[in-house]
Amino acid sequence: MATTQTPRARWVEEGLRALGGGGPEAVRIEPLARALGVSKGGFYWHFEDRQTLLEEMLDTWERTGVDEVIEAVEAEDGDARSRLKRLFALASASGGELLKVELAIRDWARRDKAVARRLRRVDNRRMDYMRSLFGAICEDDDDVEARCLLAFSLFIGGHFVSADHGGRSRAEVLELTLERLTR
Amino acid sequence: MATTQTPRARWVEEGLRALGGGGPEAVRIEPLARALGVSKGGFYWHFEDRQTLLEEMLDTWERTGVDEVIEAVEAEDGDARSRLKRLFALASASGGELLKVELAIRDWARRDKAVARRLRRVDNRRMDYMRSLFGAICEDDDDVEARCLLAFSLFIGGHFVSADHGGRSRAEVLELTLERLTR
DNA sequence: CTGCATCCATACGGCAGCGTATGGAGAGAC
DNA sequence: GTCTCTCCATACGCTGCCGTATGGATGCAG
Numbered sequence: 001m002a003t004t005q006t007p008r009a010r011w012v013e014e015g016l017r018a019l020g021g022g023g024p025e026a027v028r029i030e031p032l033a034r035a036l037g038v039s040k041g042g043f044y045w046h047f048e049d050r051q052t053l054l055e056e057m058l059d060t061w062e063r064t065g066v067d068e069v070i071e072a073v074e075a076e077d078g079d080a081r082s083r084l085k086r087l088f089a090l091a092s093a094s095g096g097e098l099l100k101v102e103l104a105i106r107d108w109a110r111r112d113k114a115v116a117r118r119l120r121r122v123d124n125r126r127m128d129y130m131r132s133l134f135g136a137i138c139e140d141d142d143d144v145e146a147r148c149l150l151a152f153s154l155f156i157g158g159h160f161v162s163a164d165h166g167g168r169s170r171a172e173v174l175e176l177t178l179e180r181l182t183r
Numbered sequence: 184m185a186t187t188q189t190p191r192a193r194w195v196e197e198g199l200r201a202l203g204g205g206g207p208e209a210v211r212i213e214p215l216a217r218a219l220g221v222s223k224g225g226f227y228w229h230f231e232d233r234q235t236l237l238e239e240m241l242d243t244w245e246r247t248g249v250d251e252v253i254e255a256v257e258a259e260d261g262d263a264r265s266r267l268k269r270l271f272a273l274a275s276a277s278g279g280e281l282l283k284v285e286l287a288i289r290d291w292a293r294r295d296k297a298v299a300r301r302l303r304r305v306d307n308r309r310m311d312y313m314r315s316l317f318g319a320i321c322e323d324d325d326d327v328e329a330r331c332l333l334a335f336s337l338f339i340g341g342h343f344v345s346a347d348h349g350g351r352s353r354a355e356v357l358e359l360t361l362e363r364l365t366r
Numbered sequence: 367c368t369g370c371a372t373c374c375a376t377a378c379g380g381c382a383g384c385g386t387a388t389g390g391a392g393a394g395a396c
Numbered sequence: 397g398t399c400t401c402t403c404c405a406t407a408c409g410c411t412g413c414c415g416t417a418t419g420g421a422t423g424c425a426g
Contacts, residue, residue, distance in 0.1 A: 023290070107343070148348075150333055152340070153344055158336050160339050162292060165331075173328050
């Protein structure tokens, strides 16, 4: 056969889309097959079962969720402060499908220990990198740790917080807040 | 009949427990009935359908999720700074079933507009109260807004962030961070 | 005691999804 | 052309859940 109509990676991709849209419970084989325009017969040729797909989705996310961002930040030159600004700009701009997946996985990790372990690995790698950047700005280690937690919580928690900001837009307040953090 | 064996409120209570444990998809009538030791026949006497239960669960949460905390903080005397510390202490201590429900609803709100509206109302009431407290500490309105967003994101996002903190415990870093915010 | 309202048990039809079994169409090897 | 391997379609049984229908048990009013 010349080309595989629906390769393994397409199932993973569509699975991640469903995960971002409706959580892990929304990752169902038959709806996925309909979305891909095939039947589920092909799925069970590529994958053992539904659990195998879920784990492979997490593999894919774990592989691409950290490296790409860090590499993009490290690609250009500049001191720690300018790299922090680039990191924040990237984190703010990534408001697409990837962000939805990220948030869904965080909620998923609250009730699945295996997912929690993966999230811990990913978060620690990100936190380590951010700590190295803030460490170049601040003298006090406690201050570094506080700023890291604040920045991390801000970017994650901000998407779970649904409040207005006294006439300002969320983007404006976000910029004010990040200015405080990198001072 | 003397006493209702399984009153409406017990279904709501058990529904909230299921919501906190597994999200809205985990709120299912027949498992709930088994958990309550009855059959689902009683459920459909109390409620129209599953959707009615979900909305009543949200009603209950919306009613008790804000007032109780604010009343507890306002009950004692003290200036704005001490009230902020009490507020943070309450928010840190509420690590039980109620917190799970809170986090589950936040994820739920990402994909259900009606839930999002409720969450917005609740968050705005909390944010208004916190703004009044920070407003008594800080002169600059921008600073007030930034601190409000930081504090709110910290308490919510902290539960979705799974990273270590360079040898310190999460509680230690949290205290350091809150110290920074109320300075 | 009888009638009635409340609350629950049981049984039913229906639907959606999982995983399996089996067959079939297409492309390359020879 | 035939054989074989890859990938998908179709059909099936099974499970879990929804919502309904119906009857039973209990307590109270008269």
